[in-house]
Amino acid sequence: MPGSDPNEDRAAFMSLDCVDPLMPAKSDEDMQNEVMRRIRDFNMTMVAFGDAEILHNWVEAAPPGRIIPGIGISNATEMTVDAFRDSLSNGFYKVMAEVAPQYQGISPSDPALDPYFAIAEEMNIPVGIHMGTGGNGMANLTQPKYRASLGDPFLLEDLLARHPKMKIWVQHSGYPMVEHMIALMGANAYVYVDISGMIWSYPLDDVHYYIQRMVRAGFGKRIMYGTDFMMWPRLFETSMGVIEHAQYLSEGQKRDILFNNAARFFRMDESQFEWPEDK
Numbered sequence: 001m002p003g004s005d006p007n008e009d010r011a012a013f014m015s016l017d018c019v020d021p022l023m024p025a026k027s028d029e030d031m032q033n034e035v036m037r038r039i040r041d042f043n044m045t046m047v048a049f050g051d052a053e054i055l056h057n058w059v060e061a062a063p064p065g066r067i068i069p070g071i072g073i074s075n076a077t078e079m080t081v082d083a084f085r086d087s088l089s090n091g092f093y094k095v096m097a098e099v100a101p102q103y104q105g106i107s108p109s110d111p112a113l114d115p116y117f118a119i120a121e122e123m124n125i126p127v128g129i130h131m132g133t134g135g136n137g138m139a140n141l142t143q144p145k146y147r148a149s150l151g152d153p154f155l156l157e158d159l160l161a162r163h164p165k166m167k168i169w170v171q172h173s174g175y176p177m178v179e180h181m182i183a184l185m186g187a188n189a190y191v192y193v194d195i196s197g198m199i200w201s202y203p204l205d206d207v208h209y210y211i212q213r214m215v216r217a218g219f220g221k222r223i224m225y226g227t228d229f230m231m232w233p234r235l236f237e238t239s240m241g242v243i244e245h246a247q248y249l250s251e252g253q254k255r256d257i258l259f260n261n262a263a264r265f266f267r268m269d270e271s272q273f274e275w276p277e278d279k
């Protein structure tokens, strides 16, 4: 977060001026290979979303169930309600994510999005909603409609009240609004969070403070690991290391964040996964 001036050149988003820079994948094929290798080496299951063709390729290339495809909608102008229902009905997509109305200047409780959430609730499909973090200067450098205030976890309350059977997780944990995140989870027993994005894009001390704050408040069973690796495959290793090396977490708490909580939330069959200590 450099101190800069609106009348000077904008600050660079990325820097190679570090000891061991993470390099992006070179092509779609390189990306797929890097992801598949990690699925195997780390015994990993991923919720993934984005370009439909690439998503289909990944599902094809991965062992069964290891890619959980998601389809998101952030603005009613993107897709009609009927088209959205059709997309979910064919069975390929298992989650509704990433839903990111914050980038569109829209609240997640906006009535325009309500019919889409109603479909997810009716079909018992988990919903992932982007709340909070966007990156430095999001509103005036890259996404003019983005509003920090629209990442406030409290904005989910009306939506949750209207859809009591909807299963949701808050992507990026509403960073940096931890007090509101904790209050929302306290009031709503079924809300989970993931720590994707925020885990690597802010100073490490603050990332640890944030995760520890949620664990200390009693929500260690509702925090799921996430990367949001975008185009840098090695972010999996560096970000998982944040949890592996967290001294305030017990081995059991780490396992909850890295596996148990997501297995419970996404109703995965735990018997499919073999862990070293189970051998």
Ligand SMILES: [Zn+2]
Residues within 6 Å of the ligand: 098, 100, 130, 131, 171, 172, 197
């Ligand atoms: Zn996001």
